[in-house]
Amino acid sequence: MVTYTPPGWPAGVHPPGSDDFESTAVGWLLDVVPPDYRLHGVLRRYPVALATMARYHSRACVEAAREGYRTARTELAGALPPQAIDTVLAAYRKEGARLAATARAVGLVERALRGEVFTPTMSLVTTADSQAGHPPAALPTTAQPTTVQPPAVELTTAHPKEAGPKTAQPRAAQPKAAQPKAGQSKTAESKRTDPALAGRSARQRKAT
16 A cells, blocks of 8 residues: 655655654655754654654754855855855855755654654545546636725715804995875975965065
């Protein structure tokens, strides 16, 4: 029975669940940690403890390589020619990538030693097509519903008009038309209408 191993699994370690898995894992982990770790028999008896120490050690190596790469130009300026500093930086980049891959592999081995089972993530459509000898068809994608956002409306606050006290405007005095007196209007009207009175008035004006 072939056991699945995830990407990044170390080449010298047998698959999880096989007979030689723990022995090959211990031998590979001892190559990751400093040589003096081999003097401690407890790490061979308990591979999980060895994997835990290897995880911290590998992560520390990655952080140290990153820090050295960041400060190489400043620390080596004046002591090395510029071409040599560029070569040192290239070595940091190469070894940094190797250390990072080792740290990821240590994490996978530790998870397997703790009993985790790795399974490939494969869809049913792809599996059926591969068994029938047909190339896997592209899986349909499900359209994600999109939420229509209402247009942003700028809210404006109407400022109320200040209600000030209304001042009563004084009305201009209208000139009053002189009303004729009642007696005078009647006398003048009677003079215009009565011809006898009109003649009498004319004789009185002549006598005077």
